[in-house]
Amino acid sequence: MLYGADYNPDQWPEEVWDDDVRLMREAGVNIVSLGIFAWSRIQPAEGVWDFAWLDTVIDKLHVGGIAVNLATATASPPPWVSRTYPETLPANESGASYWPGSRQHFAPSSPVYRRLAGELVRRLAERYAHHPAVVMWHVGNEFGCHLWMDYSDAARDAYRDWLQKRYATVDALNDAWGTSFWSQRYGSFDEIFPPRLAPYSHNPSSMLDWRRFTSDMLLECYLMEREILLEAGATQPITTNFMGPFKPADYRKWAPHMDVIADDCYPDPANPNRVRDAAFQRDLVRSLKPGVPWLLWEQATDAVNWRPANPGKRPGALVAETAQSVARGADGIMFFQWRQSRAGSEKFHSAMLPHAGTDTRTWDAVTELGARLTALPELPAPGRDAQVALVFDWENWWAVEERDHPTEIDYLALVLEWYGAFHGRNIQVDIVGPEEVDHGYALVVAPALYLLRDEGASALARFVDDGGTLLTGPFTDIVDAHDHFRDGGFLTQLGPVLGLRFEDFGALAGQSSGGAGVGALSADAVQAARDAAGRGAVAFDFDGAELSGRLVAEAVHATGATAVARFSSGLQSGSPALTRHRFGSGEAWYTATQPGADAIDAIVAAVVEASGVRPVVADLPAGVEAARRGELVTLINHGDARVEITIDGTDAETGVAVERVVLDSQGVAFVSAPVDTAGTAAHSGRAAVADS
Numbered sequence: 001m002l003y004g005a006d007y008n009p010d011q012w013p014e015e016v017w018d019d020d021v022r023l024m025r026e027a028g029v030n031i032v033s034l035g036i037f038a039w040s041r042i043q044p045a046e047g048v049w050d051f052a053w054l055d056t057v058i059d060k061l062h063v064g065g066i067a068v069n070l071a072t073a074t075a076s077p078p079p080w081v082s083r084t085y086p087e088t089l090p091a092n093e094s095g096a097s098y099w100p101g102s103r104q105h106f107a108p109s110s111p112v113y114r115r116l117a118g119e120l121v122r123r124l125a126e127r128y129a130h131h132p133a134v135v136m137w138h139v140g141n142e143f144g145c146h147l148w149m150d151y152s153d154a155a156r157d158a159y160r161d162w163l164q165k166r167y168a169t170v171d172a173l174n175d176a177w178g179t180s181f182w183s184q185r186y187g188s189f190d191e192i193f194p195p196r197l198a199p200y201s202h203n204p205s206s207m208l209d210w211r212r213f214t215s216d217m218l219l220e221c222y223l224m225e226r227e228i229l230l231e232a233g234a235t236q237p238i239t240t241n242f243m244g245p246f247k248p249a250d251y252r253k254w255a256p257h258m259d260v261i262a263d264d265c266y267p268d269p270a271n272p273n274r275v276r277d278a279a280f281q282r283d284l285v286r287s288l289k290p291g292v293p294w295l296l297w298e299q300a301t302d303a304v305n306w307r308p309a310n311p312g313k314r315p316g317a318l319v320a321e322t323a324q325s326v327a328r329g330a331d332g333i334m335f336f337q338w339r340q341s342r343a344g345s346e347k348f349h350s351a352m353l354p355h356a357g358t359d360t361r362t363w364d365a366v367t368e369l370g371a372r373l374t375a376l377p378e379l380p381a382p383g384r385d386a387q388v389a390l391v392f393d394w395e396n397w398w399a400v401e402e403r404d405h406p407t408e409i410d411y412l413a414l415v416l417e418w419y420g421a422f423h424g425r426n427i428q429v430d431i432v433g434p435e436e437v438d439h440g441y442a443l444v445v446a447p448a449l450y451l452l453r454d455e456g457a458s459a460l461a462r463f464v465d466d467g468g469t470l471l472t473g474p475f476t477d478i479v480d481a482h483d484h485f486r487d488g489g490f491l492t493q494l495g496p497v498l499g500l501r502f503e504d505f506g507a508l509a510g511q512s513s514g515g516a517g518v519g520a521l522s523a524d525a526v527q528a529a530r531d532a533a534g535r536g537a538v539a540f541d542f543d544g545a546e547l548s549g550r551l552v553a554e555a556v557h558a559t560g561a562t563a564v565a566r567f568s569s570g571l572q573s574g575s576p577a578l579t580r581h582r583f584g585s586g587e588a589w590y591t592a593t594q595p596g597a598d599a600i601d602a603i604v605a606a607v608v609e610a611s612g613v614r615p616v617v618a619d620l621p622a623g624v625e626a627a628r629r630g631e632l633v634t635l636i637n638h639g640d641a642r643v644e645i646t647i648d649g650t651d652a653e654t655g656v657a658v659e660r661v662v663l664d665s666q667g668v669a670f671v672s673a674p675v676d677t678a679g680t681a682a683h684s685g686r687a688a689v690a691d692s
Contacts, residue, residue: 001373002295002332004066005352007032009057010041011341017057020339021064023353027363028370029066032338033297034058035124036071036141037103040078043120051127062133069297070134072124072225074117075141076103081116088113091152093197102345104146108217109158114224121225125232138297139225139240142264143218148248149210151194155217160189162213176482177205204402205483208451211398215250223257241297242288244281245412250394252433255288264298264336267321269311275625275638276420278324283419284392284431286329286382293331293381296322301335301362302350310348316666318365319372320636323668326373327627327634329382333373335366375653376670380630384440386428387613390419391446393433393456399483400450400475406507407551409475414447414594421604426615426626435459439466443611446472448594453481457493464497465584469611471603472498473591474505474552491556498590499561499581506553506572508536538570538593540577542602549577549593556592564606567593578603620645624663633673637663649673 004024009017024032035042035054043049058068081088082100089097090107098105106113128134167173170186179185184203186192195202195210226238237259242251244265255261263285267274285294299321303312313321322333340351352366397411422429422445430441434456437444444463449456449472457477464470477494479485486492490502538553539546542565553572558579565578572592579590589607616633617626623639632652637643646660652670661669 001326001376001379002031002067002334003370003373004029004031004069005033005335005338006036006298007034007338008037008341010035010038010053011343012339014053014056016339017060020353021060021066023358024066024338025064027352027367028374029338029352031067031069031135031332031334032061033069033071033138033334034061035073036138037073037076038071039073039076039120042073042124043078045080046084049123051123058128058131058133062131066133067135068131068133069136069138070124070128071138072117072121072140072229074120074139074221074225077106077113077116081106081113085112085116087154088116089152090147090150090155093149093151093195095151095196097152098147102146107150107152107154108143108147108221109150110152110154113154114221117221118224118228121228122232125229125234129229129232129234129236134236136236136260137229137234137238138262139222139229139238142241142243143222144214144246144248145243149194149214150217151196155194158217159194159210159213160192162216163192163209164189166209177203177209178482178484179203201403204399204404207402208395208399208483211248212250212395214248215253215394218249219254219257222254226257239295242285245284245392247394247397247412251285251288252394258289260292261285261289261294262297262332263294265296265325266298266300266304268307269313269317270307270309273416273420275324276423277416278321279328279423279625279627280416280419280431282325282328282330283386283429287431290430291381291383293379294329295332295334296325296330297332297334298336299325299334300350301352301366302354303348304350305346305348312350314666315361316664319369319668320638320666322369322373323634323636323670324625324627326376326379326670327629327632327636329629331379333369372653372668377652377655379632382629384430385628385630386430387442387611388422388427388429389432389437389441389444390415390422390429391434391437391444391449392431393449393451395453395481396449396451399479400448402483406505409448409450409551411448417597417600418445418447418604421600422608423625424601425604425608426617426620426624427608427613428616428628437463437468439463439468441468443469443471443607443613445607446470446476448474449476450478451481451483452477452479452493454493460494461497461583464586464588467585469586469607470497470588471591471607472588474554474594476590494588495559497581497583498579498588499559499583500576500579500590501557501559503555503557506555506570508538508551508553508570537596538572538577539568540565540593540599541568542578542599543606545598545602547599547602548596549591549599550596551594552592553577554592556590561588561590617645617647631672631674633671635661635663635669635671637665637667640665642667645669647671647673 088110239258239262242263267278303310337351339353341347354362400409437459477491537548553570561579561581563576567573567577581588616628621643625636644662649671652672
């Protein structure tokens with residue numbers, strides 16, 4: 001288990017470096033990410049190089065038994081770059097430059113930036129590729145984190161080249177973008193500009209390509225640096241740090257180029273859904289490279305500095321949050337940063353070694369965590385432990401949130417709502433693209449899959465035909481890969497699988513996609529929904545309960561499906577709200593509205609029962625999270641009360657056989673429990689450990 005932090009010795013005098021190494025050993029640190037923002041120290045002027053300080057630091061760490069994840073230092077160019085080469089600066093949609101004084105002030109597509117960055121990487125690689133302390137390479141840093149889109153002239157030129165490679169002819173581009181609308185037809189690629197400030201909506205097909213281009217330019221920067229490292233003889237793993245569900249970069253397209261997935265995760269202590277949201281992020285990054293353990297490269301030991309209010313973590317939360325990562329596939333736990341900065345924008349950001357020193361709660365927490373991670377045995381690689389796949393697709397994210405739709409969709413919020421119903425049941429979930437769905441899963445959930453590529457539709461249909469259970473819902477199978485309607489209307493690919501014909505969206509007024517939903521309705525609320533007559537929430541009857549939906553009340557017609565719930569209010573009253581259809585050896589469910597929270601819970605309960613999916617551990621007390629990683633079952637008590645759980649296995653930290661574990665608030669237990677063992681959860685009857 002790797003354990004460490006970002007280390008920025010260039011911010012500190014050399015006199016503290018030996019003390020840093022000593023305290024790292026005391027905390028259990030065995031690796032640091034080094035030099036992430038050190039370009040100006042390594043190259044203080046063009047043609048001037050200073051590696052002496054870096055040599056000293058790396059040698060001290062090596063002698064101290066601490067490995068180095070060496071950064072390429074390209075994430076923040078020094079001021080001389082901007083002064084000498086202003087063409088490297090990015091621009092906003094009005095064409096105004098972003099200037100130095102912060103970080104990430106470079107145009108990713110700038111040939112000059114790439115030349116200068118490449119020279120820096122080459123120097124670093126030639127000097128340190130064979131140093132015994134260097135065990136990994138950290139390319140760039142959080143690509144696109146602050147600069148989501150660049151509209152500079154460099155981006156303009158690169159965009160035209162990218163489009164020409166993609167479409168070959170301008171006629172093919174015009175067809176793909178539907179440019180006959182609003183007199184947008186192009187005569188040559190030189191007439192195309194980035195989607196800079198415009199009077200009204202940009203062409204949605206062009207915006208989809210623009211987002212693809214933006215993600216690709218960031219990826220090209222990574223690939224350029226990776227290639228230089230390999231050419232210089234680097235044999236260590238090469239990667240960069242992702243940021244979970246980060247909209248600007250299609251990480252599923254990036255993942256094949258990462259030797260190992262690394263991620264930065266900062267749950268907000270004030271977010272009531274922080275446990276769910278963090279679990280989703282960890283499942284997402286694990287799923288990007290199946291079977292390969294991932295690395296948590298950044299988290300906070302306590303408070304951060306960038307939110308409007310920055311509360312610290314509650315006692316024990318650091319161990320609990322870390323355990324969630326280990327449980328869901330991480331083989332490395334690291335922090336930003338080792339020593340808390342005394343100046344700069346992040347000086348209020350917590351660190352492993354805080355300003356107040358070692359006589360602190362933070363220091364006690366990081367040393368305790370280091371000891372517990374050291375005690376763990378070698379962990380199994382994350383395998384196919386999930387029976388459920390949740391479809392989450394970047395291109396769909398970009399397209400479904402574009403302007404001028406029947407209603408506004410917050411795609412990530414919707415996905416998280418569905419994920420939460422499984423997380424709350426301790427049912428393990430993989431997060432996959434539609435093309436990655438296969439017969440290894442029992443149940444697939446695909447919310448709001450508005451843009452559905454041909455290959456993805458075929459995979460979903462094949463999955464159901466082979467015996468799987470599919471659950472999908474409104475705003476699914478609407479457009480192709482160019483954001484065009486297909487001939488024949490909507491649900492043209494999945495309609496036969498679902499046994500449905502789609503007529504109209506039935507958008508509802510006054511609703512947002514970002515909340516948890518209306519949930520179960522009281523009698524008064526049901527009547528209010530009925531009175532709304534299609535405006536706001538709608539009600540539907542399911543399994544004897546009146547539940548609510550929002551966003552849309554679609555007009556769908558059964559062509560083979562059975563309506564298991566019907567709208568009881570609004571313009572679609574009496575029409576199917578939830579359907580179920582046998583297709584091949586499997587079945588497909590469809591919700592014609594976005595269900596409220598309690599409605600999601602009821603529907604998930606039904607499809608879980610129908611598909612035979614089992615939880616990792618059944619009948620756990622409220623607030624207890626369970627995740628499986630091979631034979632390792634991790635139990636985390638996120639609640640306030642002490643809980644007792646009976647489960648047969650072996651304590652993974654001590655090797656002692658256990659029949660029960662007692663967890664205080666934020667308590668964690670790592671239990672080696674072979675599949676199909678069983679125990680008894682306190683207050684809840686038997687707790688069955690599900691197989692994979």
